Amino acid sequence: MEPQDIRYSRTPHTEKLKWVNHMVKLMDNQFRLPGTNFRFGLDPILGLLPVAGDLASFGVSAMLVMTMARHGASGKLVALMLINIALDTLIGSIPVLGNVFDFFFKANEKNVRLLTRHYEEGKYQGSGKNVIIGVIIGVLVLFALLVWVLWELAAWIYHQLAAIL
Template sequence: MSENMNARRVNVQRMAAELPLGTDPASVRRRVEALEMLLERAIRIPVVNRRIGLDAVAGIVPVLGDLVTAAMGFYAVWEARNLGLPRWKLWRMMANVGIDTAIGAVPLAGDLFDVLYRSNTRNLRILRAHLDKHHPAARVIEG
């Protein structure tokens, strides 16, 4: 079991070392994709074969967990703002995070909602569509 924990720690450290620090669209895209992965798809639940992330897990901690994940979600909105997304897209992204935070704060029902409503995945879709249209060099072919 210790080897498995060490392997995970090495993977997390490698992922952190690979994240770019630049302000170019490709770097921002990679950081927001990594954030979305952490918040929405980091852990696989074996029995139901469903992926959950820190957003659903941290929601178990009343108020504080939702505030921390909301701040992380708003970081993606801030990155999108720095890329020059139109205001209406930024408002849509903020609404996604706000809905997730408000309903996710409800005990028990909010935890289930966090598993089903993936605001960060929705925001990543908005950001990818903008980048693919306005910054085609930042496009990544997924395979």
Template sequence: MDYELPMGTDPVSIRRRVEAMERVLERSFTLPGTNQQFGLDALVGLVPVAGDLISAAMGLYLVWEARNLGMPKWQLARMTANVGFDSLLGVVPLAGDVLDFFYRSNTRNLKIIRKHLDKHHPETRVIDV
């Protein structure tokens, strides 16, 4: 599999980057003995304050890429709200870290971006085998 990410501003390049970012943030690792996946978002969130800020910044990267696609402002606002809610959960000591495994704002935001791309740029679709 090719792990080099495209640097272009075309919809195909953006789709590949946001899918890779979501995978790194939400599904990089598997909890031993289970099928529960987690990523950097959950790990970085374990560091008080700074971890939550870094996690929010990484989540806002997806919103920035969505803006580059020309997505409507209401979708960008919805995506920003997902990141904000995730960040608010992270502020709660311990419980926020556990909830971060279940509330995946980056996965939700990727779903919004994919829906937009499938409708407005169907040539970016990839059929997984």
């Protein structure tokens, strides 16, 4: 399935949001598994790098949500988007299971679909400056939660290895 482009004629920001479409394709659908229609992007590949890859994917997803918020996404829509990236980041950071999860759960693509539906339903609200502070706080909370989960996971793995050796 190809990612859905953001289409909305009610805003002058169309050119600025082309970056969002490009990044979503890169993160979620850039590559196709030969002989199939299955697509994947850099997100699951970055997930193979412990901690750093998950943080990089989270950073890109957070920037996409902030960009969409600046261009008229409602507070409710941004909250849904943050839930998507929280699921993607937290479950994606689990070794092995998270890597498989990352290939199928495409948070950025889901967020673009949410934004597209938002514009098609005529709920565009103009500038999202009022939502930006909430987004920043949400992203910081998610980042802190991610760091804590990764720390706990690393400590658990360390104790498991210490018990074996």
